[in-house]
Amino acid sequence: MINLLSSYLEDCxxxxxxxxAIRCEVCGEFWxxxxxxxxxxxxxxxxxxxxxxxxxxxQREKERAKLAAGKEARERxxxxxxxxxxxxxxxxxxxDEMDLCKECADRLKEYGEPVxx
Amino acid sequence: xxxxxxxxxxxxAFVKKQSVGMQRKLMFYWVSMILVVFMAVILLLSIAxxxxxxxxxxxxxxELQLKNTQDNLESHLDxxxxxxxxxxxxxSREIEGVLVKEGISMQxxxxxxxxxxxxxxxxxxxxxxxxxxxxxxxxxxxxxxTTNTGLEIADHSRSGIHLRYSNLSAxxxxxxxxxxxxxxxxxxxxxxxxxxxxxxxxxxxxQIPGCRELMNATLSRPAERYFWSHRxxxxxxxxxxxxxxxxxxxxNGTVYGVCGVEISALYFQFSYPTxxxxxGSAVTVLAPIQDNRLRLADGxxxxxxxxxxxxxxxxxxxxxxxxxxxxxxxxRYIGLHQAMPISNNETEDTVWAVVVLIHQDSYDAxxxxxxKTWIVAAMGLLLILLALSFFLSQRFVRPITESLKRFQQEExxxxxxxxxxxxxxxxxxxxxxxxxxxRLEQGExxxxxxxxxxxxxxxxxxxxxxxxNILRYYIDxxxxxxxxxxxxxxxxxxxxHNRNIYEKLGVASRDELMLYIDLLRRCGRLEELF
Numbered sequence: 191m192i193n194l195l196s197s198y199l200e201d202c203x204x205x206x207x208x209x210x211a212i213r214c215e216v217c218g219e220f221w222x223x224x225x226x227x228x229x230x231x232x233x234x235x236x237x238x239x240x241x242x243x244x245x246x247x248x249q250r251e252k253e254r255a256k257l258a259a260g261k262e263a264r265e266r267x268x269x270x271x272x273x274x275x276x277x278x279x280x281x282x283x284x285x286d287e288m289d290l291c292k293e294c295a296d297r298l299k300e301y302g303e304p305v306x307x
Numbered sequence: 308x309x310x311x312x313x314x315x316x317x318x319x320a321f322v323k324k325q326s327v328g329m330q331r332k333l334m335f336y337w338v339s340m341i342l343v344v345f346m347a348v349i350l351l352l353s354i355a356x357x358x359x360x361x362x363x364x365x366x367x368x369x370e371l372q373l374k375n376t377q378d379n380l381e382s383h384l385d386x387x388x389x390x391x392x393x394x395x396x397x398x399s400r401e402i403e404g405v406l407v408k409e410g411i412s413m414q415x416x417x418x419x420x421x422x423x424x425x426x427x428x429x430x431x432x433x434x435x436x437x438x439x440x441x442x443x444x445x446x447x448x449x450x451x452x453t454t455n456t457g458l459e460i461a462d463h464s465r466s467g468i469h470l471r472y473s474n475l476s477a478x479x480x481x482x483x484x485x486x487x488x489x490x491x492x493x494x495x496x497x498x499x500x501x502x503x504x505x506x507x508x509x510x511x512x513x514q515i516p517g518c519r520e521l522m523n524a525t526l527s528r529p530a531e532r533y534f535w536s537h538r539x540x541x542x543x544x545x546x547x548x549x550x551x552x553x554x555x556x557x558x559n560g561t562v563y564g565v566c567g568v569e570i571s572a573l574y575f576q577f578s579y580p581t582x583x584x585x586x587g588s589a590v591t592v593l594a595p596i597q598d599n600r601l602r603l604a605d606g607x608x609x610x611x612x613x614x615x616x617x618x619x620x621x622x623x624x625x626x627x628x629x630x631x632x633x634x635x636x637x638x639r640y641i642g643l644h645q646a647m648p649i650s651n652n653e654t655e656d657t658v659w660a661v662v663v664l665i666h667q668d669s670y671d672a673x674x675x676x677x678x679k680t681w682i683v684a685a686m687g688l689l690l691i692l693l694a695l696s697f698f699l700s701q702r703f704v705r706p707i708t709e710s711l712k713r714f715q716q717e718e719x720x721x722x723x724x725x726x727x728x729x730x731x732x733x734x735x736x737x738x739x740x741x742x743x744x745x746r747l748e749q750g751e752x753x754x755x756x757x758x759x760x761x762x763x764x765x766x767x768x769x770x771x772x773x774x775x776n777i778l779r780y781y782i783d784x785x786x787x788x789x790x791x792x793x794x795x796x797x798x799x800x801x802x803x804h805n806r807n808i809y810e811k812l813g814v815a816s817r818d819e820l821m822l823y824i825d826l827l828r829r830c831g832r833l834e835e836l837f
Contacts, residue, residue: 191792269795279799286771289796305800 208255215275223259279305337696366629445471445569534650537605579609587669588613592662639667
């Protein structure tokens with residue numbers, strides 16, 4: 191699941207902060223991960239002669255932030271077992287037979303309750 | 308001091324460490340709250356003036372009474388003054404008529420009983436008419452002449468007529484008898500009047516302060532100089548009286564004598580009875596104030612029923628916010644006074660005033676009664692509040708203490724006994740579950756294990772397919788954190804499924820669920836879950 195989510199994460203980072211987003215494929219709403227500041231943002235701006243060093247640090251911290259964002263997204267996103275789309279908790283229904291996304295549940299006439307009302 | 312403070316802090320810390328009963332603690336909070344509210348109410352009442360209400364009310368009552376009394380007294384004295392001035396004018400005309408007819412002056416009337424008799428004969432009807440019409444108990448006229456200038460007392464003995472009411476009483480004040488107190492007795496015989504038992508032929512002018520000076524003055528009209536004498540004792544009697552002295556002024560400015568009316572102490576008592584009120588008996592006083600002292604001996608005192616006033620005291624005045632205090636030295640009175648000029652030549656150091664007095668004891672008795680009522684009401688209210696706090700704290704704590712007793716006796720709430728307090732029931736449920744788990748973990752199987760298994764397996768039918776899918780992960784030994792990876796669902800979805808599974812299977816936690824699964828596995832009944 192983490193791997194799946196990581197592949198869906200869109201990079202919204204800036205030189206100062208790391209941030210990732212996932213778009214719900216049913217409602218189209220974006221979810222943004224918690225912003226993580228780049229620990230060397232100030233030094234990277236001041237010392238351009240060490241750009242390569244700070245770029246390496248930036249990439250390393252970004253990978254960590256991406257992993258954290260994936261874990262954070264794991265709390266909120268599910269994959270519909272029918273259409274295989276990634277959907278948010280508001281669009282994912284707990285049904286009797288199988289948990290489905292809202293659109294599939296409508297199509298298959300399955301009643302369900304959203305995970306997050 | 309510092310050591311004592313330290314000791315007190317140590318004691319306070321020790322007390323805080325002590326275990327105190329819930330009811331006692333709750334009772335303490337209630338009592339603290341009640342006392343704070345009680346103090347606030349008392350403070351508000353005192354700020355609002357509830358406790359000085361009696362003084363304010365007394366002030367209003369006395370002020371009203373003083374005003375009424377002053378109005379009455381002023382009206383009374385004004386009427387007497389007007390009637391006396393009228394008497395003076397008429398006497399002047401009659402006396403002048405006789406003197407002109409006889410062709411003599413007033414000095415020539417001395418040592419002449421016949422002419423004095425003639426003068427008094429013309430004076431009598433006027434004096435008698437004044438007595439009958441005025442609100443007083445006596446009327447008089449003194450001529451500046453005497454029957455015998457050869458006597459030792461001739462310089463202060465003057466001829467005249469003084470008529471008085473003799474049998475004054477409170478029960479029949481309107482039918483008094485006129486007696487002849489001073490004057491030539493021939494007139495009394497002519498008019499069939501009774502002589503007073505202390506009758507005298509002439510007046511002793513030394514008994515009336517200011518009388519001689521008034522006779523010796525030269526005036527243009529009577530209203531130019533008249534006065535009320537201080538209270539004087541009537542010679543040879545037990546009575547005392549105040550005399551209004553108005554000069555009888557002749558045409559050439561000569562003063563022929565003095566005339567006027569009298570108000571005796573007894574008459575004043577009948578005219579101004581005590582006024583009974585809620586604060587006590589109020590006494591009316593008309594007296595001079597000199598050097599901040601009220602001199603009752605020089606003035607008149609109304610009926611003093613219900614007080615200890617003899618009418619001869621000198622009262623020291625202490626002014627107050629709501630009322631003044633009048634101190635005799637042995638007795639204290641409270642009241643109000645208002646200056647009231649009664650003569651047209653009063654000196655500045657002596658001011659006549661009308662006073663309303665109430666004995667301090669009667670007012671104290673009244674306020675003590677009110678205070679007692681306040682105290683009893685406050686104590687009653689406090690007791691009721693304390694009893695209420697005891698009752699409420701006991702009622703609040705009772706279900707908790709009873710539940711604790713049941714815990715001690717291991718009568719669990721799952722047996723259907725509810726405390727009525729949801730938090731206590733939840734705690735009991737939690738303790739029950741933990742105790743059960745502990746027993747199970749220790750390998751101790753509950754006696755009704757078969758029944759519990761049956762119930763558990765029976766409840767399995769309540770689970771949906773999606774929930775069964777999650778349950779399978781648990782049976783396979785997976786942790787909660789692994790399920791999102793395996794089922795491709797969010798952690799929130801897993802948690803929601805968990806809640807439903809626990810509720811439907813009747814377990815309180817995942818540990819309990821896993822215990823059931825483990826036991827079923829050990830009993831070989833796990834397959835029944837699928």
